[in-house]
Amino acid sequence: MKNLLLPALVIAGKDLYSEWKTRQIVTTMLIFSSLIIVTFSFAFDPSNQSVRVLIPGMIWIITIFAAILGLNRSFTTEQSNDHIHAFVVAPIDASSVFLGKFIANFIFVLIVQIIAIPLLFLLFDFRVLTIESIFYLVGIIFLGTFGFVSVGTFLAALSSNSKSSEMLLPILLLPLATPVVIAAVQATRIVLIDLEKLSSAMSWMQLMIAYDLIFFVAGLLLFEYVLEV
Amino acid sequence: MIQSNNIIKTIGEKMILRGMNLEIASGETVAIIGPNGAGKSTWLKITAGLLKPTEGSLLIDEEPLKKDKYELQQIIGYLGHQSFLYEHFSPVENLRFFAKLYHVKKPDKRIDDLIEEVGLTFFKYEPVRSFSRGMIQRLAIARAILHDPKILLLDEPHTGLDQQAVDILNKVILRLKKKGVTVVLVTHDFPQVIKTCDRVIILKNGRVKDDIPLEGQDVNWLYTHYERQAIHS
Numbered sequence A: 001m002k003n004l005l006l007p008a009l010v011i012a013g014k015d016l017y018s019e020w021k022t023r024q025i026v027t028t029m030l031i032f033s034s035l036i037i038v039t040f041s042f043a044f045d046p047s048n049q050s051v052r053v054l055i056p057g058m059i060w061i062i063t064i065f066a067a068i069l070g071l072n073r074s075f076t077t078e079q080s081n082d083h084i085h086a087f088v089v090a091p092i093d094a095s096s097v098f099l100g101k102f103i104a105n106f107i108f109v110l111i112v113q114i115i116a117i118p119l120l121f122l123l124f125d126f127r128v129l130t131i132e133s134i135f136y137l138v139g140i141i142f143l144g145t146f147g148f149v150s151v152g153t154f155l156a157a158l159s160s161n162s163k164s165s166e167m168l169l170p171i172l173l174l175p176l177a178t179p180v181v182i183a184a185v186q187a188t189r190i191v192l193i194d195l196e197k198l199s200s201a202m203s204w205m206q207l208m209i210a211y212d213l214i215f216f217v218a219g220l221l222l223f224e225y226v227l228e229v
Numbered sequence B: 001m002i003q004s005n006n007i008i009k010t011i012g013e014k015m016i017l018r019g020m021n022l023e024i025a026s027g028e029t030v031a032i033i034g035p036n037g038a039g040k041s042t043w044l045k046i047t048a049g050l051l052k053p054t055e056g057s058l059l060i061d062e063e064p065l066k067k068d069k070y071e072l073q074q075i076i077g078y079l080g081h082q083s084f085l086y087e088h089f090s091p092v093e094n095l096r097f098f099a100k101l102y103h104v105k106k107p108d109k110r111i112d113d114l115i116e117e118v119g120l121t122f123f124k125y126e127p128v129r130s131f132s133r134g135m136i137q138r139l140a141i142a143r144a145i146l147h148d149p150k151i152l153l154l155d156e157p158h159t160g161l162d163q164q165a166v167d168i169l170n171k172v173i174l175r176l177k178k179k180g181v182t183v184v185l186v187t188h189d190f191p192q193v194i195k196t197c198d199r200v201i202i203l204k205n206g207r208v209k210d211d212i213p214l215e216g217q218d219v220n221w222l223y224t225h226y227e228r229q230a231i232h233s
């Protein structure tokens, strides 16, 4: 506990504080998301109700790109002065670095979602939300983001040692994150557009839970090999 | 305190350490000198737990230094070629972060004292980004001793420091020495070796070439001795 959870919170706290001071990552993410929303709202007529089938996809496009923007910086910012080595020599578990980075990245993406998704609904005049569908939507977004950020944090650390890490991360993410993205988009579509098929959304959610558990635990356990110098 | 048993380190094809045998007792202040590429930094990294030896073993307090030996990591302070500091944080913010990682008790008082000791009180809240190389090095020294380590490993800490900062660093080393801290100093700065150390180790081609007490010797003796041992043989 003392060497896992506590240092993880310290590292996450450091990243959040650093973001609070510089506001670089979340700002870039938000600008990017707004750009996507604005582009789509001009490309398709938002007042036409048939356009709402686009919304599940847009939620996840925003999430994926915002997450990648954050993930790319997550470990490269630790390289300028070999901070990763500082973590290796400190009395902390290697997993706590993964956990800390995961928490920080998750919160960054969450902030973007909290702002961008309501904006999306507003601009596309999406009014068919019920309490029930909001409840499921929040759950699905949580599960999907959790999985994507778990894999992403691990791969970001792995690719940060490479000179072309910004290119490597998406390449590694593509095959590994596809299952959770498909499940998330499918579940979101069902919950937002035909809630009658809820049972199949449930199976997608179960898939996400399994995926999240596997990749989160794998990230925790394998991270010490990523830090090896 | 530190025991290096026949350590061999190969990276790729290259054999960097070729059987490092060395024992450093508790409370000793030891300088490690040697030509560039002799393997000094590599050995120090192994001692800090940053690298694993390919063969042989490194014992701290009779225990091998493994990844999850938190008690051992807690008593080691390491300053390598990189400062480990965050550029957009001030000295106080940087030290607070490391104080939390090392579970330092009453961190605020400790941080204040250390910043004063290294002479950065005036720049306490300035971002490190604006610091000169020497100021960064001073703060990095404070960072390395923040958690009151029993073993302090310094890799060329005098480089980039002005005369005043060199004196500050020497004072820090001598203060810790008095407290019984074991100090290992990799350096090229012979006058500082004479001022602070009890013993000098000459490293060449990944092996200990010579190991001598420094009691009563002066800089000129060290220069001639080093020349004879490290260059002409």
Ligand SMILES: Nc1ncnc2c1ncn2[C@@H]1O[C@H](COP(=O)(O)OP(=O)(O)O)[C@@H](O)[C@H]1O
Pocket: B011, B012, B014, B016, B034, B035, B036, B037, B038, B039, B040, B041, B042, B043
């Ligand atoms: N990561 C590495 N990969 C390959 N060679 C390395 C690496 N680190 C150090 N070396 C080589 O090992 C030798 C010793 O390096 P080092 O320990 O830094 O020497 P010193 O600190 O004594 O100048 C050098 O020849 C250096 O090129």
Ligand SMILES: [Mg+2]
Pocket: B040, B041, B042, B155
């Ligand atoms: Mg060196």
